[in-house]
Amino acid sequence: MSDFDVIVVGGGPAGATAAAFCTQRRLRVALFEHTRFPRHKVCGDVVNPNCWPVLEKLGAAERVRALPRHEIEAASFAAPTGGVLTVPITRGATAIRRSLFDQALLEHARSCGVEVFENETVHEVTSERRVITSLGRYQARTAIIGADGRHSVTARSAGLVRKSSGGNGHIAFQAHFRAPAALDGRVQLHLFHGGYCGVVRVDAERANLCIVTDRRGALFHNDCEALFTHTVRQNPHFRNLGIDPEPLEPLQSAHPLRRPMNVPARNGVFLVGDALRVMEPFTGQGILFALRTAEIVAESIGSSLQPERNYIADVTTLYRQRGRTNEWLRRLMYCERAARAIIPLVRRMPGLARWLADNVLGEERRFR
DSSP: OEEEEEEEEOOSHHHHHHHHHHHHTTOOEEEEESSOSSOOOOSOOEEOTTHHHHHHHHTOHHHHHTSOOEEOOEEEEEOSSSOEEEEEOOSOOEEOOHHHHHHHHHHHHHHTTOEEEETOOEEEEOTTSEEEESSOEEEEEEEEEEOOOTTOHHHHHTTOOOOOOOTTSOEEEEEEEEOOTTOOSEEEEEEETTEEEEEEEOSSSEEEEEEEEOHHHHTTTTOHHHHHHHTGGGSHHHHTTOOOSOOSSOOEEEOOSOBOOOOOEETTEEEOGGGTOBOOGGGSOHHHHHHHHHHHHHHHHHHOSSHHHHHHHHHHHHHHHHHHHHHHHHHHHTOHHHHHHHHHHHHTOHHHHHHHHHHHHSOOOOOO
């Protein structure tokens, strides 16, 4: 049995970042990822401006900046009727394909000294801080970090899952499409009856398109043309973009889109990213939560006399600060009638628009 100070389960942004930060604290770290990178991941591909301080501290910012990407100038919300609300973005938001972003962070973790085991699936985490994989058994002397997503094996094995109602029943379908000339530097959210669609250019040729729909729209997921027709093409602003419903890779899905916070830590097992809490990602904060929980867990494990207590307190504060505006906007996205009334109102009140942007994209109030 191989021993490590810290074992990380999952090689996405939360796992790779947590692993790299732990090695910077002179801990011996192993990371297990069930597939091999690069791989496609359901995501809106938006990197929130508040990610950059974490990437700078990690030493990975230049590696990420070298990737093909597209700078985001504004966010727009378009109701089927009621016009379009556009909110300028002035602080470094960018769109990067997750396959490239995730591979860059995993390579950075490897360069920091993390022992990366790809194509090795974790089957169980035991109460003695042992990790059982498809190829062997490993012992964590200090901590196990679960970064294995919304269906976390780590959370289930360690008894950290909190029961939930299963979210709101909506399902996300995402792929990249050829970017039309009409697609500018905005990240666009198009509302329709039963859901919404996010569209953003990620490079000169591609656009990320993610349709979030109720189960009625999801019935058409095997036919992209029919899926467009029964969901986002209800919105004339989307139709004007002229996006060809021929994905550049197969559509992938994600569900549930929201889930309450699991128990953050217990008995030397810590959860980060979506393994900790799933939040609907339309505000571009999914990657931010992944990076920040990874940063916090490494700080707690590496320098705290009460790592679990401090980690729980810090991540609870993080989600409380960032989650309220996210929840308010989430409810608006699913209420077409409210959106038709609120969008014209906010257009007449630019101060309110700036307040919303600041709550989503403004600098975080650090708590330590």
